[in-house]
Amino acid sequence: MSWASRTSGKGKTMKPLSVQALEWIGKDWSVGSKTREGHLQHTKDFANHVSQRFAMEDIQNLKPKHVESYVQHMKDEKLDNGTMCNRMAAVRTLVNAIGKGNIVARDNKAYGIARGSRQKPIIADQSRVDGIRQVLADRANARDRVAMMCHAAAELREAFGLRPQESLLSSKLVETPKGIALRVEGAKGGRPRDLRIGNESQLRAVQIVAQVSQALGSGTARIIPPEMSLGQAYNAQRTLWRELGGTKNSAANMHVSRHTTAQVMNAQGYSKGEIMAWLGHGEDRSPFCYIPR
Structure with a gap:
């Protein structure tokens, strides 16, 4: 069935369901997600199926029956x-956006779906990682703007185990019942999370973020230079890190700090639940993609 709009029983013209869905997640979703x-x-x-x-x-x-129908459709x-x-x-992003997150089970196992591990644990070459961090710190001290951004992002990843994109977008501090926390933004699906600052390395990392943001003239308190878009910043960070030897084969890529944090x-x-929640996984996934058995 193809249509641009239709009239409801009350005479109101309704947009196609897929258009409504996209409008909702546009209001409630981090635009920076890769x-x-x-x-x-x-x-x-999903909207077209329903x-x-x-x-x-x-x-x-x-309603839950619509989600269950979609699951069965995918299995078919x-x-x-x-x-x-x-x-x-x-689907979870959408239902959270419309305020009905409880209609979807938190665990995909409830629907008979279980994701296999997509990655194997990595034992970081910490000396190589630390060497790259030092080069970035030296270049940042020389006022290289890209290096300043990458230095701050690297310290956040090392201290909190953030994803590369999260390390570019996270700068806000919030008060929680357990103390001051870093609000992590830019996560998959747009799910922010608050990570309590509990040690000196974490405190130092957020201080560096504040200093770099101010030095770069950011109007958002983030560490991305105002002359760069998120996409440009992400690509510049990835390129520089690789040029300095931070690759998966060298056990020193930008993702390795998440493995170290979990370990x-x-x-x-x-x-296990605390570890995966800290890393920002919305499902009850096993941490053994990060931790050797």
């Missing part, structure tokens, strides 16, 4: 578990 295009398409797929299967007119009328299409998990992440937390006795 998975944005995939989420957009997955959101449209529209065609149930003739729904208003996306705010979503014989999609692999990884693809289904990605699509369910888009340290595990050694300190944190639970």
